[in-house]
Amino acid sequence: MKAEMQKTSQCSSFSQRVKKIIQKIPKGKVATYGQVAVYAGHPRAARQVVWILNSSSRKDKLPWHRVINRKGSISLKPGYGYEIQKGLLRKEGVKFGKDDKIDFDLYLWIPS
DNA sequence: CAACTGACGATAG
DNA sequence: CCTATCGCCAGTT
Secondary structure: OHHHOOOOOOOOOHHHHHHHHHHHOOOOOEEEHHHHHHHHOOOOOHHHHHHHHHHHHHHOOOOHHHEEOOOOOOOOOOOOOHHHHHHHHHHOOOOEOOOOOEOHHHHEOOOO
16 A cells, blocks of 8 residues: 555655755755755755756745755855855854855754 | 756765 | 766756
8 A cells, every 4th residue: 555655745746845855944054955855865866956946946935045065065156146145044043164164063954 | 859957976086 | 185077857948
């Protein structure tokens, strides 16, 4: 019986799941593209997550600024959202190192 | 329908 | 440490 397939939702596409996961990221925390992809069920769909942020953030209110790359820094280019994302994160209490890096030990979101 | 793209990730050198 | 390359998936053109 496949009726046990997650009682609540989960029947959506990967993209839909990614959106939900991103919305689950608590304030003051951050997640990586790869991390989100893993929780969505696709360990290597980090690039897909990127696409979704671009696509969905315009329609839905996604905390896209809480999603960063593996290095703990912002991947956007200066003038293309970099400053905006950094500012939003700082407002939520996330601090950046001297290399514009975020300390994962303090801010990485871990859905338990 | 095929090729291209996108804010990545991991591995190899 | 850095660059280069492949892989990954879905949406656009």
